[in-house]
Amino acid sequence: MTEIAERLAAILPAAALRAVTPSYLEEPRGRWQGQAAAIVAPGSVAEVAAVLRLCSDLRAPVIPYGGGTGLVGGQLAEDGTPPVILSMERMRVIRHFDAEAGTMIVEAGAILSEIHAAAEAEDWIFPLTLASQGSARLGGLLATNAGGVNVIRYGNARDLVLGVEAVLADGTVIDTLSPLRKDNTGYDLRHLLIGSEGTLGVITAASLRLFPKPAAVGAAMMVVPSPEAALGLLKLAQARVGPSLSAFELIGREGLMFLDEVGPETRQPFDPRPDWICLIDLGMGAGTSPEAALEELFAEAFEQDLVSDGVIAQSEAQRAEFWALRENIPAANRRIGAVSSHDISVPVAAVPRFIAEAPARIGAVGEFRLNCFGHMGDGNLHYNVFPMPGKSRADHENQRGAIKRAVHDLVQELGGSVSAEHGVGRLKVEDLERYGDPGKLKAMRAIKAALDPLGILNPGAVLRA
Amino acid sequence: MTEIAERLAAILPAAALRAVTPSYLEEPRGRWQGQAAAIVAPGSVAEVAAVLRLCSDLRAPVIPYGGGTGLVGGQLAEDGTPPVILSMERMRVIRHFDAEAGTMIVEAGAILSEIHAAAEAEDWIFPLTLASQGSARLGGLLATNAGGVNVIRYGNARDLVLGVEAVLADGTVIDTLSPLRKDNTGYDLRHLLIGSEGTLGVITAASLRLFPKPAAVGAAMMVVPSPEAALGLLKLAQARVGPSLSAFELIGREGLMFLDEVGPETRQPFDPRPDWICLIDLGMGAGTSPEAALEELFAEAFEQDLVSDGVIAQSEAQRAEFWALRENIPAANRRIGAVSSHDISVPVAAVPRFIAEAPARIGAVGEFRLNCFGHMGDGNLHYNVFPMPGKSRADHENQRGAIKRAVHDLVQELGGSVSAEHGVGRLKVEDLERYGDPGKLKAMRAIKAALDPLGILNPGAVLRA
Numbered sequence: 001m002t003e004i005a006e007r008l009a010a011i012l013p014a015a016a017l018r019a020v021t022p023s024y025l026e027e028p029r030g031r032w033q034g035q036a037a038a039i040v041a042p043g044s045v046a047e048v049a050a051v052l053r054l055c056s057d058l059r060a061p062v063i064p065y066g067g068g069t070g071l072v073g074g075q076l077a078e079d080g081t082p083p084v085i086l087s088m089e090r091m092r093v094i095r096h097f098d099a100e101a102g103t104m105i106v107e108a109g110a111i112l113s114e115i116h117a118a119a120e121a122e123d124w125i126f127p128l129t130l131a132s133q134g135s136a137r138l139g140g141l142l143a144t145n146a147g148g149v150n151v152i153r154y155g156n157a158r159d160l161v162l163g164v165e166a167v168l169a170d171g172t173v174i175d176t177l178s179p180l181r182k183d184n185t186g187y188d189l190r191h192l193l194i195g196s197e198g199t200l201g202v203i204t205a206a207s208l209r210l211f212p213k214p215a216a217v218g219a220a221m222m223v224v225p226s227p228e229a230a231l232g233l234l235k236l237a238q239a240r241v242g243p244s245l246s247a248f249e250l251i252g253r254e255g256l257m258f259l260d261e262v263g264p265e266t267r268q269p270f271d272p273r274p275d276w277i278c279l280i281d282l283g284m285g286a287g288t289s290p291e292a293a294l295e296e297l298f299a300e301a302f303e304q305d306l307v308s309d310g311v312i313a314q315s316e317a318q319r320a321e322f323w324a325l326r327e328n329i330p331a332a333n334r335r336i337g338a339v340s341s342h343d344i345s346v347p348v349a350a351v352p353r354f355i356a357e358a359p360a361r362i363g364a365v366g367e368f369r370l371n372c373f374g375h376m377g378d379g380n381l382h383y384n385v386f387p388m389p390g391k392s393r394a395d396h397e398n399q400r401g402a403i404k405r406a407v408h409d410l411v412q413e414l415g416g417s418v419s420a421e422h423g424v425g426r427l428k429v430e431d432l433e434r435y436g437d438p439g440k441l442k443a444m445r446a447i448k449a450a451l452d453p454l455g456i457l458n459p460g461a462v463l464r465a
Numbered sequence: 466m467t468e469i470a471e472r473l474a475a476i477l478p479a480a481a482l483r484a485v486t487p488s489y490l491e492e493p494r495g496r497w498q499g500q501a502a503a504i505v506a507p508g509s510v511a512e513v514a515a516v517l518r519l520c521s522d523l524r525a526p527v528i529p530y531g532g533g534t535g536l537v538g539g540q541l542a543e544d545g546t547p548p549v550i551l552s553m554e555r556m557r558v559i560r561h562f563d564a565e566a567g568t569m570i571v572e573a574g575a576i577l578s579e580i581h582a583a584a585e586a587e588d589w590i591f592p593l594t595l596a597s598q599g600s601a602r603l604g605g606l607l608a609t610n611a612g613g614v615n616v617i618r619y620g621n622a623r624d625l626v627l628g629v630e631a632v633l634a635d636g637t638v639i640d641t642l643s644p645l646r647k648d649n650t651g652y653d654l655r656h657l658l659i660g661s662e663g664t665l666g667v668i669t670a671a672s673l674r675l676f677p678k679p680a681a682v683g684a685a686m687m688v689v690p691s692p693e694a695a696l697g698l699l700k701l702a703q704a705r706v707g708p709s710l711s712a713f714e715l716i717g718r719e720g721l722m723f724l725d726e727v728g729p730e731t732r733q734p735f736d737p738r739p740d741w742i743c744l745i746d747l748g749m750g751a752g753t754s755p756e757a758a759l760e761e762l763f764a765e766a767f768e769q770d771l772v773s774d775g776v777i778a779q780s781e782a783q784r785a786e787f788w789a790l791r792e793n794i795p796a797a798n799r800r801i802g803a804v805s806s807h808d809i810s811v812p813v814a815a816v817p818r819f820i821a822e823a824p825a826r827i828g829a830v831g832e833f834r835l836n837c838f839g840h841m842g843d844g845n846l847h848y849n850v851f852p853m854p855g856k857s858r859a860d861h862e863n864q865r866g867a868i869k870r871a872v873h874d875l876v877q878e879l880g881g882s883v884s885a886e887h888g889v890g891r892l893k894v895e896d897l898e899r900y901g902d903p904g905k906l907k908a909m910r911a912i913k914a915a916l917d918p919l920g921i922l923n924p925g926a927v928l929r930a
Contacts, residue, residue, distance in 0.1 A: 100700075100814060145649050156647060158656075159624075174904035181843040182621060182810045183882035184610050184660060185889060185897055186927060187909045191623075191656030195649060212707065242677065243708055243750075285708075345647045349565060378646040417648035424650060432650055439639035443916060444652045450915030451908060462651060 005038035034076025039085040053171035064198035066140025069132035072425025074197045088139045102210040103179040108139025124210035127154035131327045145195035147421030149247040152377035158194045163207040169452040179207040198458040200451045214283030218290025219319040222310035223274040227352035232306045247281035248377035258332040266328045269311045337393040340403045341384045346416035348379040361406040380420040424462045470503035499541025504550040518636035529663035531605025534597035537890025539662045553604045567675040568644040573604025589675035592619035596792045610660035612886030614712040617842035623659040628672040634917040644672040663923040665916045679748030683755025684784040687775040688739040692817035697771045712746035713842035720836045723797040731793045734776045802858040805868045806849045809876045810885035813844040826871040845885040889927045
């Protein structure tokens with residue numbers, strides 16, 4: 001047992017102590033291996049505060065830990081002083097559910113799919129929806145301001161939060177859980193903590209904003225000839241069914257081929273695999289027909305040459321199949337093994353230009369397969385670069401930096417962001433230094449120094465330690 | 466000319482220099498008288514930065530100044546070192562308008578009604594709507610995270626902003642104007658600056674999110690027997706026409722009587738004046754009828770004994786009349802002269818309880834007239850206390866503190882906020898200290914010290930100087 005583990009064992013109940021097991025030190029893509037001096041799972045805000053006070057006293061680094069699903073290395077440190085992993089897994093209570101007002105106070109360790117289920121049991125929805133929802137925990141989702149597929153309608157994670165409870169590095173507890181719709185009493189710490197990736201404080205609970213469960217839902221997959229046509233279809237959908245448009249996803253042919261090649265086994269509606277598919281999801285009120293709305297949308301799009309083929313889900317099971325196709329692509333990607341993955345956004349109107357120009361930029365580095373898919377409606381693409389058949393990621397280690405640079409330079413030229421929804425973590429610290437606004441970076445460093453003067457909270461994430 | 470005025474004159478063009486005239490040193494309710502060592506109106510971000518660098522060098526206090534319409538003394542300092550008033554009045558350009566995406570980059574000196582007009586000319590709306598929109602400027606509206614009548618549908622000012630440009634106390638320029646929908650590259654300085662009331666930085670421009678202009682609008686005034694019935698009507702409206710509900714205002718009888726007593730001349734639809742009126746505003750899509758929706762809502766509410774009388778606007782002119790009644794109440798209030806004004810919010814469900822209990826709390830202090838009106842849909846009431854006929858504000862100077870305390874204690878007991886939408890300014894610094902979360906206040910002071918270490922930006926506002 002390390003010294004810090006002993007000191008922690010002295011102040012925490014036995015239930016809060018964890019052995020250092022590999023699952024806390026891995027990340028979904030298997031790229032980095034973390035380390036830990038100790039792992040603790042406090043059961044209360046007071047215990048979180050006690051851990052942070054002790055770690056402050058000992059100048060010990062702390063990594064706040066949710067579901068471990070982050071994709072930018074924010075949840076583990078490969079080098080430096082082995083940190084204390086502060087897992088929120090034991091704080092997962094729904095403290096309060098106001099089914100009348102549509103608000104919920106939930107602890108940070110709750111798993112997203114549990115929150116979904118609790119909300120839906122009372123005819124509400126918590127609309128944050130993403131592939132890892134079966135293991136991602138609320139605290140991590142808020143720390144990274146997670147996005148997902150429903151941002152076009154409901155916003156990012158921060159837009160779904162009315163208030164937070166958090167503990168600062170020195171153990172100070174901040175309680176701004178009040179779910180008031182209007183409260184202008186001082187600086188907005190909620191939004192400062194959300195998206196700060198555990199570097200400014202540990203979110204322990206949040207007041208969540210729920211939305212009425214749509215009475216009728218529907219989905220369609222439509223084949224579009226080009227990204228330009230996809231953009232045209234998006235605009236048409238926004239004009240015709242704007243307020244009902246819950247998701248508008250773009251899926252490129254390479255992802256469909258990956259599913260054929262390595263699975264997971266997935267039913268695909270189109271054969272041969274088309275170049276581009278749009279997955280459109282609607283949520284509508286009682287007495288409406290999403291199927292009819294999608295049929296009309298398809299008919300008008302067909303007339304305008306924006307679509308060439310399409311399938312409208314005839315059942316909830318079929319809608320689930322469409323979404324399984326979309327959500328299986330990241331799993332297929334992991335099986336193939338990307339040389340470099342990019343979570344980028346550009347202004348929505350610039351998506352076709354990005355897709356047109358990126359291959360040449362990457363082609364200048366070498367020959368690769370490109371899998372482009374993502375949240376077209378938000379201008380957010382997951383643009384991932386894979387080895388050609390017969391090659392592996394390991395064959396291209398020395399080209400990864402050049403690929404990243406090529407993609408991110410193009411994003412910057414188009415006024416986009418090199419981290420749309422995954423955050424900065426440790427993976428993109430250099431990118432932030434290169435592409436970030438210098439004034440913003442200066443202010444961020446000043447805020448970090450003010451709230452965590454000893455630099456114990458997730459050191460090396462977001463900002464260089 | 467003061468020394469600082471001379472120094473400023475040396476670094477700014479003549480067009481940026483202003484004489485110290487009374488209009489900059491007054492506020493709408495005429496309660497406080499400001500002072501100024503100099504008044505400048507820079508024409509560019511570079512000039513704003515130059516002013517702040519000079520003021521940092523001289524340790525001179527600076528008050529960022531918008532339209533001067535704030536109600537909590539955030540825009541003027543009665544005592545302390547006379548400040549430099551930094552007026553944004555010359556920076557009012559719309560730098561960019563993306564009529565396709567529905568975004569607009571606007572300088573901080575633009576007047577809200579100008580922004581409305583520019584958006585509407587392209588069939589968009591910028592939905593921030595409040596009584597002072599003819600003189601309030603964007604910078605002040607964002608610095609105070611202004612609310613207004615459409616929050617129930619579109620959110621507060623912060624919810625309408627995609628990015629900001631700002632200058633910190635030392636002249637550092639922060640450019641985060643990018644209107645991307647997803648951008649997780651570091652701490653959210655946008656939301657930290659919005660609502661910080663000019664104490665952390667000077668907002669010089671913002672990317673605004675526009676919304677499609679509703680194809681059909683309508684309004685109704687419905688008489689409700691009680692605040693409980695108003696709450697019932699709100700819920701019914703949310704269930705029936707939720708997504709179309711742009712405003713839900715509550716108006717008490719005293720306000721109607723004030724209009725009769727002192728004007729402004731206002732057409733009133735009900736005689737005798739009812740105890741409570743709800744003003745409901747709808748914005749709907751093409752091919753719909755707000756009038757029909759309001760008629761159905763009224764019929765169902767009547768059946769449930771939630772309403773006893775009502776008028777549905779038959780024309781845009783009549784709708785404007787309804788709104789004029791609502792918006793004239795603050796003017797009538799000013800003519801009567803409040804002893805104490807309260808901008809409070811409570812959970813929406815607690816509004817009837819607040820209205821039921823507040824009179825007895827205030828009655829314990831003395832005999833007063835109570836005018837209660839506001840944004841029922843957000844739980845935000847303007848609860849203002851007036852002298853009885855024949856008495857004046859001056860007669861009650863020594864009771865103001867006790868009245869405020871009585872009202873704010875009740876708000877606190879109900880889990881509410883003592884500043885719902887006007888901010889803290891200088892008026893509520895003590896309230897924030899009394900009712901604010903201690904952890905939050907500690908963090909706020911640390912952030913203030915980090916971003917404005919010399920304390921030159923709006924000293925004494927929000928936090929004690």
